[in-house]
Amino acid sequence: MVSFTDAKVTVGTPVDSEPGLYLFAYKFLEDVISRNVAASSARGYVLHGLLMPHPPNDNALLDAGLRCLRERPLLASDESKIVVAMTSLSTEELTRIFDSAGVRLRLAIPFELKWTVNG
Numbered sequence: 001m002v003s004f005t006d007a008k009v010t011v012g013t014p015v016d017s018e019p020g021l022y023l024f025a026y027k028f029l030e031d032v033i034s035r036n037v038a039a040s041s042a043r044g045y046v047l048h049g050l051l052m053p054h055p056p057n058d059n060a061l062l063d064a065g066l067r068c069l070r071e072r073p074l075l076a077s078d079e080s081k082i083v084v085a086m087t088s089l090s091t092e093e094l095t096r097i098f099d100s101a102g103v104r105l106r107l108a109i110p111f112e113l114k115w116t117v118n119g
Contacts (some may be wrong), residue, residue, distance in 0.1 A: 003099040005064040013103050014054040018033065021065045024108075025049045026097050031114060048087070056106035066109055082115040 008020035031044030042102040051069065066086075075082040087110045089097070098105050 005061055005068070007061055007064075007067075013101050014052055014056075014106075016054070019054050019058075021054045021061055022054060023049055024052060024101065024103075026113070031116075042116045042118050044114065044116045047115075049111055049113070050108040051111060052106060052108045056104070059107070062107060062109065069111055070108075078118075080115055080117045082113055085112050085114065086110070087112050 005021055008018065009023065010018065010020055011025070012021050013024055014022045027045055027046075027048040029046045029048075031046050033044065051062065051065050053059070053065070069084050069086070074085045075084075089110045094108065094110075095105060
């Protein structure tokens with residue numbers, strides 16, 4: 001993602017003194033569909049997150065981060081596969097996430113990472 005944005009990329013909530021792009025994870029689940037497939041030894045997981053720029057009005061930085069997620073929707077290795085997908089949230093859901101994280105409401109792009117681990 002850094003090669004797309006030329007900015008600092010941080011996992012966590014935005015820090016006022018640190019400009020850059022933030023990937024904030026707010027929910028982690030086991031993928032029920034992969035768990036219910038009896039013939040498979042693979043396990044699946046889903047991470048829900050928000051892509052946010054700081055400063056909050058840096059739309060060019062947010063656009064670069066979005067372009068990266070769109071152009072690289074699949075990451076794979078011998079042991080796992082990760083699929084990146086854009087999702088949507090209602091204003092109420094976004095407000096609840098920001099309130100619980102103690103972050104001021106700002107423009108954010110919701111996404112999810114679905115990955116499967118073989119074994």
